[in-house]
Amino acid sequence: xxxLALIYAAPGAGPDYGTPEFGPYMDGYRKATETYQRDGVMxxxxxxxxxxxxxxxxxxxxxxxxxxxxFAETKEQLGGFYMFECANLDEAIKYAAMIPSAEHGSVxxxxxxxxx
Amino acid sequence: MGSQASEQERRARKAxxxxxxxxxxxxxxxxxxxxxDFQLAEDCLQDAMESxxxxxxxxxxxxxxxxxxxxxxxxxxxxxxxxxxxxERKAEEYGRLIELDQRTVDSDEPPLIPDERLQLIFTCxxxxxxxxxxxxxxxxxxxxxxxxxxxxxxxxATEAMAQRLVRARHKITKAGIPFEIPEPEHWAExxxxxxxxxxxxxxxxxxxxxxxxxxxxxxxxxxxxLGRLMLELAPGDAECExxxxxxxxNHSRAEARLDDQGxxxxxxxxxxxxxxxDEIAKGCALLDQALERACPGLFQLQAAxxxxxxxxxxxxxxxxxxxxxxxxAMHRLSPNPVYLLNRAVAVSYAAGADEAWAALGALEAELCxxxxxxxxxxxxxxxxxxxxxxxxxxxxAIELSNNESEKAFLQSRMASLGVQV
Numbered sequence: 342x343x344x345l346a347l348i349y350a351a352p353g354a355g356p357d358y359g360t361p362e363f364g365p366y367m368d369g370y371r372k373a374t375e376t377y378q379r380d381g382v383m384x385x386x387x388x389x390x391x392x393x394x395x396x397x398x399x400x401x402x403x404x405x406x407x408x409x410x411x412f413a414e415t416k417e418q419l420g421g422f423y424m425f426e427c428a429n430l431d432e433a434i435k436y437a438a439m440i441p442s443a444e445h446g447s448v449x450x451x452x453x454x455x456x457x
Numbered sequence: 458m459g460s461q462a463s464e465q466e467r468r469a470r471k472a473x474x475x476x477x478x479x480x481x482x483x484x485x486x487x488x489x490x491x492x493x494d495f496q497l498a499e500d501c502l503q504d505a506m507e508s509x510x511x512x513x514x515x516x517x518x519x520x521x522x523x524x525x526x527x528x529x530x531x532x533x534x535x536x537x538x539x540x541x542x543x544x545e546r547k548a549e550e551y552g553r554l555i556e557l558d559q560r561t562v563d564s565d566e567p568p569l570i571p572d573e574r575l576q577l578i579f580t581c582x583x584x585x586x587x588x589x590x591x592x593x594x595x596x597x598x599x600x601x602x603x604x605x606x607x608x609x610x611x612x613x614a615t616e617a618m619a620q621r622l623v624r625a626r627h628k629i630t631k632a633g634i635p636f637e638i639p640e641p642e643h644w645a646e647x648x649x650x651x652x653x654x655x656x657x658x659x660x661x662x663x664x665x666x667x668x669x670x671x672x673x674x675x676x677x678x679x680x681x682x683l684g685r686l687m688l689e690l691a692p693g694d695a696e697c698e699x700x701x702x703x704x705x706x707n708h709s710r711a712e713a714r715l716d717d718q719g720x721x722x723x724x725x726x727x728x729x730x731x732x733x734x735d736e737i738a739k740g741c742a743l744l745d746q747a748l749e750r751a752c753p754g755l756f757q758l759q760a761a762x763x764x765x766x767x768x769x770x771x772x773x774x775x776x777x778x779x780x781x782x783x784x785x786a787m788h789r790l791s792p793n794p795v796y797l798l799n800r801a802v803a804v805s806y807a808a809g810a811d812e813a814w815a816a817l818g819a820l821e822a823e824l825c826x827x828x829x830x831x832x833x834x835x836x837x838x839x840x841x842x843x844x845x846x847x848x849x850x851x852x853x854a855i856e857l858s859n860n861e862s863e864k865a866f867l868q869s870r871m872a873s874l875g876v877q878v
Contacts, residue, residue, distance in 0.1 A: 342633045429635035430585055431643070452632050455546075 343384065343453035344425045344433040349417040350446025352391070369441035377423065382436060386423035417446055424453070469513035472522060473506055480523045481601030482686075486573030487527055489636055491553050492534050495580075495626035501537065505530035524567025531558055531568075574599065575690040576636050578683075582651040583634045590625045591654045592661070597622055599686070600679045610661065610676055648691070652700045652756060655683045659704050663711070677708055698747035699757030705740035706763035709733040721866045725772035737767045758787045777807035794823045802833050810840040828857040832867060844874045 356362035377383035397408040411418060420442065427433040430450070437448045481502070488498035505526045519525040531554050538544060538551045561568045581594040593611070596602045602610075608618035628634065639647040662676025684701035691697050713731035714722055744760045762783050769775035784800035787793070798820055805813035817837060824830035835850035851871035858864045 344633075427633075429633040429637075430583075431635050431639075433633070434585070450632075 342427060342429065342433075344427055344430075344437075345451050345453060346423045346425065346433070346437045346440065347419055347449040347451065348421045348423075348440055348442045348446065349449065350420055350442050351416050352418065354445040355442060366441055373439045373441065376439060377425065377436060380436075382425045382427055382432070384424040384426055386421070388421035389419065391420075392418045420446070465517060466510075466514035469510055469518065472513065472518055473509055476509075476522055476526065477506065477601045477603075479601070480526075480570075482574045482577060482599040483570050483572060484523065484527055484530065485598055486577040487570050488530055488534070489577065489580075490571065490573050491531070491557065492550055493630075493636070494550075495629045496623065497534065497537065498530075499626060501530040501533040502526070504533040508533075519567075521567035523570055527568050527570055528558065528561055572690075573636075574686065575638055578651055578687070578690075579639060579647060580629060580634055580636050582647075582654045583629075584647075584650050585632065585634055586625055586628065588654075588657065590621055591650075592657050593618060593621060594625050595654050595683070596658065596679065599683060602679070645696075648694065648696065649754075651687065652696060655680050655687065656700060656704070656756070658683065659707075663707065674711075677704075677711070680704055681708065693750070695747040695750040695752040696754040696756050698743050698750075699754055699760050702740040702743040702747065703756055703760035703763055705736045705743070706760060706767050709736035709740065709767055719862065721862045723866070724766060729771070732767065737764075740764065740767065753786070753790070755787055755791060758783050758790070772806075775806070777803045781807060794820050795827070795829075798824060798827075798830055798833060802836075805837060805840070810837045813837070814841070826857065828854050828863075831857060832870075835867075835870070839870075839874060847871075847874055 356366045374383065374386060377386070392411045395409075395411040397410060397412050399406045399408075423436075423440065425433055425436050427436065430452075433450050433452075437443065437450050440448050442448070484502055485498055488502060489495060492498050492501070508529050509522070509526055513519070513522075535551065535554050535558065538547050538554070541547060544551075557568065578595065578599055581598050582591045586594065589611070593607050596607050596610075597604065604619045604622060605615045608615040611618070658676055659680035662674065662678075662680065681701070681704050684697070684704055687697045688694075688701055709732050710724075710727065712733065713727040713729070716722055740760065741764050744757065744764055747757050748761075762780050765776040765780055765783075781800050781803035784796045784803060788796040788800070797816070801813045801816040801820070804816065814837060817834060820830065831850050831854035835847045835854060838844075838847035838850055848871060851867055851874075855864055855867045855871070858867060
């Protein structure tokens with residue numbers, strides 16, 4: 342099954358760029374990605390620019406409306422994702438738990454819908 | 458003629474009810490294994506039960522009723538697969554069912570029912586489901602309780618409970634919650650999730666003060682039945698033994714803990730001659746067996762506390778020092794201020810309230826909204842001859858309680874202080 346792991350964290354909850362903790366944190370991401378590739382479960386994975394760069398698009402009555410900012414103003418914001426190919430939810434949870442941001446934020450694991 | 462027919466129908470209905478209670482776990486386990494879809498398995502089993510009522514009312518009971526139901530449920534699944542829009546995707550499951558059905562037809566024997574109940578209970582108690590859902594799903598799937606019975610036990614509407622169960626079954630299938638016995642590395646953690654669900658069912662029955670009396674008893678007995686099942690499926694597991702021992706030991710006091718009006722009687726005022734000696738003996742034997750395995754766990758430690766109470770001649774003669782040590786061990790295994798509170802209470806009975814006062818005070822910040830903390834504090838103050846302070850603590854405890862019989866109990870304790878309000 343395919344699973345999307347959505348990585349949420351509050352701004353400033355994790356180590357900031359330029360602090361001594363930032364290096365090991367990024368190293369954690371590198372190691373996690375290596376593990377995913379080695380185990381053959383990684384389909385995709387990217388980090389997103391922060392939410393100040395977000396644009397929300399809606400189409401109403403055929404007219405495209407845009408708004409500055411993310412869809413929902415929540416404390417924890419979407420910062421990146423991985424897509425895994427796993428046998429079951431237990432396996433997906435195991436890999437999601439390796440994402441360094443899980444230690445200060447949260448990772449939502451959702452199965453990808455298979456269109457019939 | 459008509460009365461004969463209705464007599465046969467009555468007998469069929471009774472047989473099906475008994476079958477549902479005794480065999481739902483095995484039947485659903487077998488179906489889920491082959492169909493790989495919880496909701497579909499449940500639907501096909503329901504169809505088969507309805508079909509059983511029609512056939513058995515007309516022709517009497519078959520020689521192997523459970524096998525008959527399994528075979529019928531498999532055919533219902535075959536039917537549903539054939540009619541499904543996404544037939545190809547279920548080709549593998551379909552093929553397996555056709556083969557199983559053919560084998561039964563060829564051998565002329567009812568199908569054997571494989572025991573998949575351990576996989577089933579691990580799925581129903583998976584940590585990706587919320588705790589109430591785990592409890593409800595386990596009662597429905599392993600115990601064969603009807604949705605209506607489960608809803609009544611939780612004082613929920615049947616419709617809401619039915620929706621909860623449907624959502625849970627869909628999540629199991631769509632999110633890929635596995636139908637497997639966990640790997641050794643996850644065994645302890647996942648087993649603990651199962652045992653916790655069983656203990657929640659027991660406590661729901663043991664401590665509920667609302668709802669019909671009979672139903673509460675039923676939940677306790679269902680939990681004990683599940684405890685026995687786990688021991689059968691995972692023999693030699695110390696925590697399974699510990700949980701069953703704990704439930705039997707606590708249940709031994711069921712008769713003594715409520716007064717005629719259904720009010721709560723505290724341990725120190727219970728008539729110990731009402732305690733069930735048979736359950737105490739069984740609980741203690743199981744606990745001894747568990748402790749010999751030298752794999753300590755929270756359920757064994759709690760059972761050990763319950764056993765010390767069960768074996769004491771009186772409240773005063775209880776092994777309070779040992780109980781204090783056991784709560785200390787629980788806190789080391791799984792840090793929790795409630796264990797420290799219980800330890801302080803045990804120390805107060807072993808060595809005096811003055812001795813334990815400081816330990817109690819240290820928990821104030823963490824447990825300031827926890828009713829039992831204030832009840833314990835009031836009791837300490839009463840025994841330290843500070844009735845005015847005790848009254849204030851009882852008042853706080855009563856404010857925090859949302860259970861009528863508990864409130865009545867605290868009020869009677871407060872009244873016994875003899876302080877003018």
